[in-house]
Amino acid sequence: MADSEKEHRHVFTALVENKAGVLAHVSGLFSSRGFNIDSLAVGETENPQFSRMTIAARGDEQILEQIIKQLRKLIYVIKVQDVTPADHVERDLILIRVNAEPHRRQDISQIAHIFRANIVDIAQQDLIIELTGNESKIEALIKLLRPYGIKEVARTGTVAMLRGKK
Amino acid sequence: MKKTGAQILVDTLLYEGVEVAFGIPGGSVIPLFDVLYESPLKFILCAHEQGAAHAADGYARASGKVGVCIATSGPGATNLVTGIATAYMDSSPVVAITGQVKTHLIGNDAFQEADTTGITRPVTKHNYLVNDVRELAKTLREAFYIAGTGRPGPVVVDVPLDVSLAECDATIPDKLSLSGYKPKYDGNPRQIQRAADVINEAKQPVLYAGGGVISSGASDELREIARRIGIPVTTTLLGLGCFPEDDPLSLGMLGMHGTAYANYAVQSADLIIAVGARFDDRVTGDVKTFAPKAKIIHIDIDPASISKSIPVDIPVVGDAKRIFAELGKLVKPVDRKDWLEKVNKWKESHPLGYEPDGLKPQYVVQQIHEVTRGEAIICTEVGQNQMWAAQFYTYTMPRSFISSGGLGTMGFGFPASIGAQIAKPDSIVFDIAGDGSFQMNVQELATAVKCNVPVKVAILNNGYLGMVRQWQELFFNRRYSCTRLDGAPNFVKLAEAYGAAGFLVERTEDVRPTLERALEIDKPVIIDFRVSPEENVYPMVPAGKAIDEMIGGLA
8 A cells, every 4th residue: 555655664752740640641543643653652651740652653754753742742751862863772572471281382482582582470371471673573573473273362552762872 | 827728728729829710619619618708719619510621721812821621520520621621722821729529438439429530631731649638738839830831731630539638737849849840931043043043034924923922922023024024824723812913914814714815925935933833624624735835944842743744844932922022123124025925916816705695793803803992802612603703803902812722612602701700800801702602601691690700702604504504514414413403592581580681683775784783781791693594614725634725715
């Protein structure tokens, strides 16, 4: 589709007041303006007065610009940055429960090892793998594990931070 | 000294200079009304919370001050929502104070509970739920500051009953610090210089001025610049009055029902200078065809308005008044005789007009203009009445036209006219209404009569939901589905039943004398003008067309 060719994924970080209702203001903005959101992660910062949100969203140039401007209009939002064009670190944490009959555990464990993922739970028929990484790494692991049968996935959504000046 | 939340609330309203508030009491705001009982603050008891919200909005638009409305929790708050959304779409400064159930009951489906902050989030500039009486004064002050500054808009403050009853040592903070809200007023000098350079070079420029010129108080500056350097000015619906329409440079309103000459000028322009306007779809028509030859300068206080629907070449973010002041130093008079001649030819060849057979709504509007010498405040409902009021009254002063432009709220005009009249007791205030719209908030007749608010309502009664009927006529093969308004009351008797005066006008020659008589009556007057039932608003740009592809009313 022509439209999706013009669409990019951008990652925004927003410093917001750590108050009740802030998340509703931000998520409501995305739904009421029809912006597509890939993920939204939020947590307290080093200063408990503020939280930092990381929002991964999709759209063409004009929509991405509107997203930043509309976020900046929210009273509880103090600062918004589009980190995508800058040198930055992106991380996502995923927990995957994958089918693992005893005779397949070895294979799966090897895949996990190569990805530097951790096996954090083993049960009779499945195990849970924990992986931290950027989106493409996580997608790659999911792709490799799919043939074994993924039973459940939980993800935090992307968090991001600009790299320091070298 | 300890004070209750209710007392703090009223004290803070007075601190903010609030003189009037509109609303209705209810269970969760009884303590607040107990304080109002002996407060200098004038409270206008309305008949419906929607009326209260529109009245506060009308008050704000007529005065430039923040309008205040108060309602109880649950249905009181939800009834305000249309009024709040109306104010939001038109950037009108309103603070709505709502009662809420006690904090320990929130989320419990308590009696008269509604998630007011949740419901109003998408239609407010900001909203608050106050959980702690110690936060109340600060929160209210923030609400007024946010509502009235930057791009104005409504703010809701939801106050639970126990917060109103709780006591604390209250001081009203005189300084506010809002780290996430710092409106930018001064334009970037480099952008202003770029804009000035482009203006000085333009051969066929048009100023396109919106409601932002009025809220910024920039009408004088706009007039000065336009006249000195000779640029024609078209305004949006909400911009009516920001540039005098009797000025030779005025093109009147542009857009779907704008003047043909405004639309032709915009489509032929090599430069559009948009000020405090937001390229609404009713203005641009099909955006891909809008002002195809023009560079666009956009001056607006809201950065999010820029390049939202139309790509902008030179954005200048800031307050229109300040930017005009700077821009004025840099722009020079340029000889654009050819352009102005061209524009004047369009004005001569395509004037607004109508066939004078029978009692015509346009004629009624013109007569209102004449009897008030153009000095009235005109409020409107929404639909055909609104467009005729926009087209056939000559607006020369800012804040003289009050209408629901963005949301298009039928039922807005009458309660808004009450608010406007209370803000401007010495002005003549008209509500130009349709028979459909007027009935949507007709209950406020009680408010107008009881509070001696002598607004004049001119109902352009065509027996239809006229604008929809017009679309049905033009685009739906005259299938008038559900637009015939049978069952309307006898408006004269209705007026009298409430204690207002009522007149019926069926003949053209009675229009003028009845209007004159109405102006002599010092109480609300309703005039039922039985106008041509199938009169249409022309010119008209059909949906999805370019704005120079108008139909109707063209010579």
